[in-house]
Amino acid sequence: MSITNEMKGLVLKSIHDLYSYELSAADITINTTKPEFEGDYTIVLFSFVKQLKKSPEQLGHELGAELLKNNPGLFTKYNVIKGFLNLSISDSYWVNFLYQTYTDTSFGHQPGNDQRVIVEYSSPNTNKPIHLGHLRNNFLGWSVAEIMKTSGYTVFKTAIMNDRGIHICKSMIAWKLFANGATPASTGIKGDHFVGDYYVQFGVEHKKEMEPLIAAGMSKEEAEKNAPIMQAAIKMLQDWENGDEEVRALWQKMNSWVYEGFNETYKKIGSDFDKNYFESDTYLMGKGFVEEGLQKGVFFKKEDGSVWIDLTADGLDEKLVLRKDGTSVYITQDIGLAEKKYEDFHYDQSFHVIADEQNYHMKVLKLILQKLGKPFANGVQHMSYGMVELPSGRMKTREGNVVDADDIIEELKKVARQKTEELGKVKDFNPGELNELYDTIALGALKFFLLRVDPKKRMIFNPEESIDFHGFTGPFIQFIHARIKSILRKEQAVNSQQSAQDGLLKLEKELIILLEQYPAIIEQACAEHNPSALAIYAYTVAKTFSSFYTECSVLNAESEEKKQLRLKLSEMTANVIASAMHLLGIKVPERM
């Protein structure tokens, strides 16, 4: 149990003993004591002073004295300032905690519960390569899944490959028209980029063809639709749906190029999946629910044959679920997929990691599932995150203003190499080890950069300023880890009983207090589905260690006892940093 929870229990008991009053734990606020006051943790008295009809001053002193009297080994002193009761916790408590825990690499992990969870993330379109926005999705999804695993959930990672539709046909048409049979193999271009290039080329050609039509008096919308290349793409989609063999073969071929490219990138960034779903398999599945919804009176049919749901009573609009031509739309497919995933995994919760532009869509999806009476409806949840924007605005593949995932990783690797060579600390590494180190640093910088901010907020990436390796960054934390390991390579802590030690230095105690909070941070990150809590925490630990390291020598400590304490403190810090960074999908090097 964490120290703050333990303290809450003690406060409840003391209040009961002193005043025969039953307080609830929710009434008690405990904060770490501000540095300008004496103490480690502070009980805010205001929150329950009224219930007890005491002055904060009197209550503070009575409660402080009672806590000290009953827990002489835990608390050493107290002081009351205004409505705050500051308590000092004994050094021996902290040292004991450190000695008990310093080798525990599963510190903060929870035993398994019986909750089954799906995290659906990544979910790319197969007409373009992965960019920075997709990376945020990938890193978030992966990290949330790992955090939930650590917290005891049984987690399955899935992706839905958006492998069909008009956007795919655009790439296909452009390839047919302009490629002259070129392939990724013949051009040496990575498959997803290769196909993406034709998607962009479609856009260029489309725009070109629209101009004369608009000049001839057509509206923009009409021109968009009537441009010959668009007509060809629409025709191709129809052929695809009718199972035209030639179109299907081309579709399969081009998708396979894309998957080859994706797999390479996924491998590099560490995304993995327990199961992939394909839209081409699932896009017809929702149709069955239309009939079910009509029978249950949840849906209604309009004169033209289209089917709708009326959500105005829920503060939303009417929403189409089946086109008048009888084909299903996005939301209908999602209904089918949700049920399919339930059949496959029997989930209690199913998270969709999707950008916040789809908040409305996900709200509607959940509502429809609830109205259809699906048993899994309440477990369907949107893990919404903000888009990554450039200083110039949103990234759009067809406008070419994207930060490509493969490009930025390569750029960061270059910076990592350059910096490493300048510093010259790993001259004995062989080329394989060096390459691995550059990967570790580059991906560490990128993942930390994208995970350190609150997922719900949109974020701005400035390519000019690029990604830093100093300060609040992944490489800084990696560096601190490498530094600790360097000490531990020279000397290991001896596993021994706690020896009597007084006088923990300020920074020593600060570090132990921080480390003790790790399980609470994981719990918070899990409850909020928010990896940034862990990123901020990992940085704070590294930063605190760095100050400690500068001020206190580990290997040349004043005494053997101090040295042992500091070795243990170093080891535990390294363990916690490695663990927290792992939950973010970031590796930590032994040397850098």
Add this chain to the structure above:
RNA sequence: GGUCCGGUAGCUCAGUUGAAUAGAGCAAUUGCCUUCUAAGCAAUAGGUCAUUGGUUUGAAUCCAAUCCGGAUCACCA
């Protein structure tokens, strides 16, 4: 227009279940490498927490109004 989200230092962001004098990083200025890795440490400077009013012992945090920015309300996915 309806709904939802946001506005904190020059920039990027913490802090938002109310709690003591609002914190980091970058950028700027100044010190510190013969001692465990300087991708570092220490320090200085930088704030009308969008605005106004309200609730409270106490408000960046809660409420109301206003201003600004974004998303969404498709027979696209």
